[in-house]
Amino acid sequence: MVTVVVGAGIIGTAIAHDLQQRGRQVVLVDRETPGMGASFGNMASIAVTEFMPASRPSVWRQIPGWMLDPEGPVRVRPAYMPRLLPWFLRFIAASRPSRLRELEAQGAALSARALDDTLALLRETGLEDQISEQGCLSLYADEAEFRADREHIGMLERFGLAHEVIGRQALRALEPEIGDGIGMAVLLPQNRSMKDPYRLVLALADRFAAMGGRIERGEVAGFVRGEGIREVALKDGRLLAADEVVVCAGAHSAGLARMLDEPIPLETERGYHTQIMAPGIALRHSLIWPARAFMVTPTAGGIRVGGTVEMAGLDAPPDYRRSRITVKRAQVALPALRCEDFTEWMGHRPALPDTVPILSASARTKGLFYATGHGHLGLTHAATTARLMGDLITGARPPLDLHPYRVNRF
Incomplete structure (x- = not known):
């Protein structure tokens, strides 16, 4: 039984590793080497508490104002707005109160397993030392900002997620570099961070290959089907025999699904980061500031600053002003943070309008999965x-019951 896994980010590489371990003969294929997409530049967080649907009214009602603000947390490039409209209408449709509760529960079901499953995978691969012992601090300038985030705090309480409200003095004891403009925080102990998420993908890929898995570099051009999947065709003319195919190519999955006559409303949320190798400070915890829409994580040998969302499709060139906005905001919370010896990066997050992933067999083709x-x-x-x-x-x-995550739910 040959299984072709399309997409060598953290999702695809972890799936390929799991299937090879179960005795499948697996081929992992990607246009790039493993981990070079969104997995290269993510914020390195096991973000157990961050599954709230983005489609909630408290978010989308602010979008018009954000779009008028050049430094707002959400940016839609004007030329891309017509293409985004069908996706956005589905996004609004997912904001009904009853639907939001369903989506929260579906996100919570995955997140409830996330840390334990991650720790188990790290033990299995000998990478236990690659995850932090510390959690994440959610920052608030004052009580008013904390009250404005009550929706999120209420969700933590509703699902029994560990959290602790701490005042200014306790916060400074945990992270002395946090400036006087931050008055309080919520400690999220389960939201641990990886020391280098890209190296995690490489380690999984190496272990997968050592178990007999095959890694191929190539861009998928199409699929050969009969009663089920037969082959994966690459642009260079190669054909990969396949009894099964798993599509997990991140934001590029939408194009592959169209080739398979099973379109899905998947968009790219373009994310930016700045990796600072000479920050002038040290941090033990990752930090988020909800009101300013950015995150800071000690990872990859330095400090990574990221956040905000840009909707502009897969082909538009990066606008690195987005990454500079988040650095400027981070320096409000961390006044001693220097931006020296740094690199800027942009990647594509795969975004569905209801914020819940697709984990599913195809509704149309035998042997195909998403x-x-x-x-x-x-x-x-x-x-x-x-x-x-x-x-x-x-x-x-x-x-878990995977019915809520089915590919044809839209």
């Missing part, structure tokens, strides 16, 4: 996705 649309939570849900998809593909019973 694992995509994880948005900001690709690293968070990678180990869990690999376990669930491994069960689904091999005919075992997954520990």
Whole structure:
């Protein structure tokens, strides 16, 4: 039984590793080498608490104002607006209160497993030392900002997620570099961070290959089907024989799904980061400031600053003003932070309008599966996705009901 996994980011590499371990003969194929897409530049967070649907009214009602603000947390390039409209209408449709509660529960079901599954995968691969012991601090300038984030705090309480409200003095004891403009925080102890998420993908790919898995570099041009999947065609003319195919190519999954006559409403949320190798400060925890829409993580040998969302499709050139905005905001929270010896990066997060990923067999083609649309939570849900998809593909019973994550729910 040959399984071709299309997409060698953290999701695809984890799935390929899981299936090879279960005895499948797996080929992992990507246009780039493993980990060079969104997995290269993510914010390195196992963000257990961050599954709230983006489609909630408190978010979309602010979008018009954000779009008028050149430094707002969401930016839509004007030329891309007509293409985005169908996706945005589905986004609004996912904001009904009853639907939001369903989506929260579906996100929570994945996130409840995320840390334990990640730790298990790290133990299995000998990478236990690659995850931090510290959690994340959610920052607030004052009580008013904290109250404005009550929706998120209420969700933590509703799902029983560990959190602790701490005042200014306790916050400074945890992270002395945080400036006087921050009055309080919420400690999220389960939101641990990876020391280098790109190296995690490389390590998984190496272990996959050592177990007999095959890695091919090439761009998928099409699929050969009969009663089911037969081959994956690459642009250079090669054909990869396949009894099964798993599409998990991140934001590029939408184009592949169209080739398979199974279109999905997947967009790219373009994310930016600045990796600072000479920051002049040290941090133990990752930081988020909800009101300013950015995150800071000690990772990859330095400090990474990222955040904000840009909707502009797969082909528009990067606008690195987005990354400079987040650095400027980070320096408000961390006054001593220097931006020296740095690189800027842009990548594509795969975004579905209801914020819940697709983890599903095809509704049209035998032997075809999808694992995509994880948005900001690709690293968070990678180990869990690999376990669930491994069960689904091999005919075992997954520990979660995967019906809510079906490909044809739209």
